[in-house]
């Protein structure tokens with residue numbers, strides 16, 4: 001099948017990889033350059049979604065995706081010249097709490113997994129925490145430890161997915177897609193400038209820009225940009241061996257040797273510039289949790305836009321709009337973690353096959 005993909009972030013590149021691997025004729029359209037938005041500037045934390053139920057569709061999708069990440073970390077290294085090392089590594093996560101009410105809720109989550117040997121989730125008291133990382137603030141009363149968590153370089157991962165797709169014959173067009181052509185109730189291709197590129201199916205994986213493109217077809221997609229900023233710091237040694245998360249924030253030592261701290265959730269449209277207000281807010285929050293960061297030096301500040309839906313879950317859909325149209329967006333704060341599962345499922349939806357993981361809960365119909 002001839003398939004056009006709009007968007008060179010992780011959702012589009014993962015879809016391209018799985019489609020090209022299966023022998024389909026893939027063309028990916030990217031307006032700027034690959035991974036030049038959220039997929040290139042995310043933290044790259046791969047934390048399992050913890051809902052309290054192993055059967056919840058979102059949790060199933062997340063766990064399936066983590067399995068694919070593990071496979072990709074070896075598969076993508078083969079034959080790649082520039083991106084041999086995705087910096088994929090296992091790194092436990094600690095969700096820190098300061099309020100008793102939050103601790104009660106976290107403990108309840110922990111208890112719901114206590115009998116499940118397949119997931120390493122534990123509740124740690126502040127005393128136990130200090131054995132893991134002694135520099136955590138004494139205001140922290142405990143934390144949820146998640147052993148099955150990972151980290152990756154999201155830029156290298158996205159690029160490597162594309163390079164592997166390219167080795168299987170996928171082609172890239174650096175152009176903005178201005179419209180999707182429809183004929184007789186089916187998509188027939190995409191439009192760039194005034195050129196038509198024919199296709200049997202069109203995947204829209206254009207991040208927070210997806211809704212603009214789809215509204216011309218009368219398909220309403222509730223995905224909007226949610227800005228997030230990250231600071232990269234030169235922090236005092238030794239590097240932390242785990243990643244720390246609290247409220248909407250985090251701190252972790254990345255494989256570039258820097259400590260990355262974040263973040264913000266800003267509803268400011270498509271403005272993706274960094275701000276001093278966000279810098280001060282992120283530093284203030286991190287120093288409260290890790291007072292030793294008072295002595296850290298700012299090296300870089302970045303900002304980018306998450307594609308966010310009202311229920312914070314992705315949209316994977318091939319039933320809304322004309323036949324042959326597939327929507328893959330809304331990764332939200334989990335878009336890197338979910339990227340491989342979104343890609344493999346989208347590839348199946350585009351070719352009318354059964355996705356290897358049930359994604360029926362992620363169709364657009366849930367918003368109607």
Ligand SMILES: Cc1cc2nc3c(=O)[nH]c(=O)nc-3n(C[C@H](O)[C@H](O)[C@H](O)COP(=O)(O)OP(=O)(O)OC[C@H]3O[C@@H](n4cnc5c(N)ncnc54)[C@H](O)[C@@H]3O)c2cc1C
Pocket residue numbers: 006007008009010011012029030031032033034035036037038039040041042043044045046175176177178205206207208209210213226227228229230262263303304305306307328329330331332333334335336337338
């Ligand atoms: C600060 C921050 C930290 C994050 N940290 C994490 C994390 O630790 N773990 C995690 O799992 N997720 C994280 N995320 C979320 C993750 O980055 C996103 O969910 C994910 O990258 C979205 O990928 P995407 O491919 O859907 O969109 P994008 O990466 O935005 O890619 C969409 C692409 O489509 C292109 N495009 C748009 N319109 C058109 C058009 N008309 N024609 C051609 N091309 C077009 C754009 O140029 C863009 O390159 C973070 C996000 C932010 C902002």
